[in-house]
Amino acid sequence: MDRIKHAFASKTNLLNTYFTAGYPRLHDTIPLAKALVEAGADILEIGMPFSDPLADGPIIQGSSTVALANGMNLPVLFEQLKGLRAAVPETPVLLMGYLNPVMQFGVEEFCRQAADVGVDGLILPDLPLAEYEEFYQETFKKYDLKAVFLITPQTSEERIRRLDRLSEAFLYLVSGPGTTGGTTLPDAVVQEQYFERIAALKLRNPRLIGFGIADKAGFDRACGHAEGAIIGSALIRALEDVADAPAAAESFVRGIKQA
Amino acid sequence: MTPTTSYQQPTARGYYGQFGGAFVPEMLYPNVEELRTQYLAIMADPAFQAELQALLRDYVGRPTPLFEAKRLSAKYNTRIFLKREDLCHTGAHKINNTVGQILLAQRLGKTRIIAETGAGQHGVATATVCALMGLPCVVYMGAIDMERQAPNVARMRLLGAEVRRAESGSQTLKDATNEAIRDWIANPVDTHYIIGSVVGPHPYPDLVARLQSVISEEMRKQLLEKTGSELPDFVVACVGGGSNAAGAFYHFLDEPEVRLIAVEAAGHGIHSGHSAATSVLGTPGIIHGSKTLLMQDEHGQITEPYSLSAGLDYPGIGPLHAYLGEVGRSEFIAITDDEALTAVAELSRLEGIIPALETAHALAALGQLGAGPDDVVVVNLSGRGDKDLETYLKNMDKLV
Numbered sequence: 001m002d003r004i005k006h007a008f009a010s011k012t013n014l015l016n017t018y019f020t021a022g023y024p025r026l027h028d029t030i031p032l033a034k035a036l037v038e039a040g041a042d043i044l045e046i047g048m049p050f051s052d053p054l055a056d057g058p059i060i061q062g063s064s065t066v067a068l069a070n071g072m073n074l075p076v077l078f079e080q081l082k083g084l085r086a087a088v089p090e091t092p093v094l095l096m097g098y099l100n101p102v103m104q105f106g107v108e109e110f111c112r113q114a115a116d117v118g119v120d121g122l123i124l125p126d127l128p129l130a131e132y133e134e135f136y137q138e139t140f141k142k143y144d145l146k147a148v149f150l151i152t153p154q155t156s157e158e159r160i161r162r163l164d165r166l167s168e169a170f171l172y173l174v175s176g177p178g179t180t181g182g183t184t185l186p187d188a189v190v191q192e193q194y195f196e197r198i199a200a201l202k203l204r205n206p207r208l209i210g211f212g213i214a215d216k217a218g219f220d221r222a223c224g225h226a227e228g229a230i231i232g233s234a235l236i237r238a239l240e241d242v243a244d245a246p247a248a249a250e251s252f253v254r255g256i257k258q259a
Numbered sequence: 260m261t262p263t264t265s266y267q268q269p270t271a272r273g274y275y276g277q278f279g280g281a282f283v284p285e286m287l288y289p290n291v292e293e294l295r296t297q298y299l300a301i302m303a304d305p306a307f308q309a310e311l312q313a314l315l316r317d318y319v320g321r322p323t324p325l326f327e328a329k330r331l332s333a334k335y336n337t338r339i340f341l342k343r344e345d346l347c348h349t350g351a352h353k354i355n356n357t358v359g360q361i362l363l364a365q366r367l368g369k370t371r372i373i374a375e376t377g378a379g380q381h382g383v384a385t386a387t388v389c390a391l392m393g394l395p396c397v398v399y400m401g402a403i404d405m406e407r408q409a410p411n412v413a414r415m416r417l418l419g420a421e422v423r424r425a426e427s428g429s430q431t432l433k434d435a436t437n438e439a440i441r442d443w444i445a446n447p448v449d450t451h452y453i454i455g456s457v458v459g460p461h462p463y464p465d466l467v468a469r470l471q472s473v474i475s476e477e478m479r480k481q482l483l484e485k486t487g488s489e490l491p492d493f494v495v496a497c498v499g500g501g502s503n504a505a506g507a508f509y510h511f512l513d514e515p516e517v518r519l520i521a522v523e524a525a526g527h528g529i530h531s532g533h534s535a536a537t538s539v540l541g542t543p544g545i546i547h548g549s550k551t552l553l554m555q556d557e558h559g560q561i562t563e564p565y566s567l568s569a570g571l572d573y574p575g576i577g578p579l580h581a582y583l584g585e586v587g588r589s590e591f592i593a594i595t596d597d598e599a600l601t602a603v604a605e606l607s608r609l610e611g612i613i614p615a616l617e618t619a620h621a622l623a624a625l626g627q628l629g630a631g632p633d634d635v636v637v638v639n640l641s642g643r644g645d646k647d648l649e650t651y652l653k654n655m656d657k658l659v
């Protein structure tokens with residue numbers, strides 16, 4: 001069963017939540033996954049913390065620093081994820097992170113362990129397309145891991161079509177120029193023109209909009225232009241300094257998903 | 260023997276052997292691609308070259324002298340020449356790169372400049388050319404480096420640049436580079452990122468190496484005049500990211516009889532846990548969009564290097580240097596803080612030249628070359644010591 005395809009076929013207005021593994025506490029990963037899904041998250045993106053996360057804004061950088069200080073690393077994460085499918089049997093789960101830790105772990109071994117614990121796909125923003133096609137695609141396919149690619153307002157149509165051909169999951173529409181948390185969102189009109197330009201391309205993959213979406217209004221607006229949206233930094237902010245992170249995650253998601 | 264392949268050129272995708280490439284997130288792809296597809300054509304344009312050469316001559320002060328250091332030579336019993344990059348405008352080789360890149364930025368239609376800086380020399384060199392061209396300039400600098408290189412912070416501000424404090428991670432050069440890259444992600448259309456060394460995604464390592472190659476181009480002519488041969492026996496340069504070394508090595512890369520010595524910062528000692536000796540402590544990985552040797556833990560987290568010198572504590576080296584070291588074309592030597600300080604005092608007293616702390620690492624390697632009385636050694640004197648006076652004053656006990 002392809003959990004990603006199934007989710008997009010059976011639901012609308014999908015909420016994909018990103019959280020950093022090992023944040024706020026080392027062993028929050030699985031309890032958070034379970035709480036998010038119970039509250040209504042449709043897809044989970046689990047961040048693998050990295051010391052130098054170039055595509056991330058201050059909130060996710062901060063959570064990565066805390067997670068690393070808590071002792072998170074790939075062996076610890078895969079050990080925790082052995083409990084993933086007991087906690088969230090149906091929900092698509094993606095691992096998101098930077099290439100260097102994956103390279104050091106070993107790409108093939110990384111894919112094997114990810115597939116073993118029931119991960120569906122990978123988002124590695126600093127893995128270039130040409131490298132992916134030449135060196136990684138085959139290994140990803142061997143373990144049935146779907147690669148998710150990012151698109152920005154600057155991405156050319158030709159390149160979008162190439163990414164669309166390569167993708168078997170969804171396309172990640174970065175909402176505007178900026179890192180996660182969304183520092184310099186363009187004005188609403190420009191942004192909507194961009195979303196509509198992409199929608200008009202009639203791509204074969206569904207699209208999720210991410211970066212800078214922080215609340216229900218932002219989520220609803222994104223859902224007007226795509227199959228759903230991704231929320232990361234705002235969720236992580238909601239987990240800061242709370243006694244019960246899973247409970248905080250649950251109420252955050254309910255706030256987004258309420259009718 | 261004529262070499263069949265050149266060490267100078269990376270492949271079309273920016274590889275030197277296994278090192279290099281452009282590992283950038285999609286948000287940076289258009290920026291880097293624009294640069295990649297245009298930099299060679301722009302640099303080959305005679306109008307660009309004419310403007311660059313005029314600025315190098317009249318503004319930077321090139322050619323810089325090649326000075327025969329007789330008292331230093333006597334001490335090491337060999338023939339030592341100093342390539343005086345410290346006499347460049349702003350006091351270091353860094354401006355060779357920034358004048359070239361600002362002309363490139365103008366031709367790309369960019370209206371805003373960003374840069375990272377460690378010692379502040381690249382930041383000052385960038386702020387300087389931005390003032391010259393009337394372009395707004397933002398320089399990212401680690402919070403710790405802002406403390407230890409305070410005079411350069413003041414210089415950048417006087418030149419009209421905005422200096423932004425990088426507070427993340429180790430609060431030094433690597434974090435300033437992260438912040439500059441994030442700024443470029445947020446400002447993809449109007450901004451050019453003037454990177455300060457032969458690091459980062461392709462085409463930066465090649466672009467910066469080409470702009471710094473004027474150093475070895477001049478060396479060859481000057482050596483011919485002074486020694487009767489264009490080729491020395493040794494070229495010695497310090498390596499942070501590796502731009503002054505790349506420039507000093509460039510036109511000797513394909514002359515196998517010239518030994519190329521890259522000098523790294525060993526901090527308190529290579530294996531002390533406080534070091535920046537990447538060629539020894541580093542393993543292949545990805546930093547700032549480039550596959551190269553870098554200092555990292557077993558889980559691929561980039562570790563925080565240490566050197567007393569703010570311009571050498573970068574956890575990686577440029578991919579060209581990783582490659583040259585791997586294939587044996589260059590040799591690495593690591594120099595501790597204390598050895599570098601001793602070399603500062605030595606050059607000051609013997610030749611009346613106070614070198615930058617980074618440069619002093621190259622000088623400190625002189626005793627380890629095994630150079631004989633008939634050998635010609637060129638040390639690339641990458642910068643002058645004014646910016647380091649406070650550090651020197653604090654370490655006066657080691658300098659007298």
Ligand SMILES: Cc1ncc(COP(=O)(O)O)c(C=O)c1O
Pocket residue numbers: 351352377378379380381455456457497498499500501502503504569570571615617618641642643
């Ligand atoms: C005088 C001087 N030399 C050397 C360096 C190291 O940089 P690179 O290795 O790129 O030449 C710096 C960097 O700030 C510097 O200021």
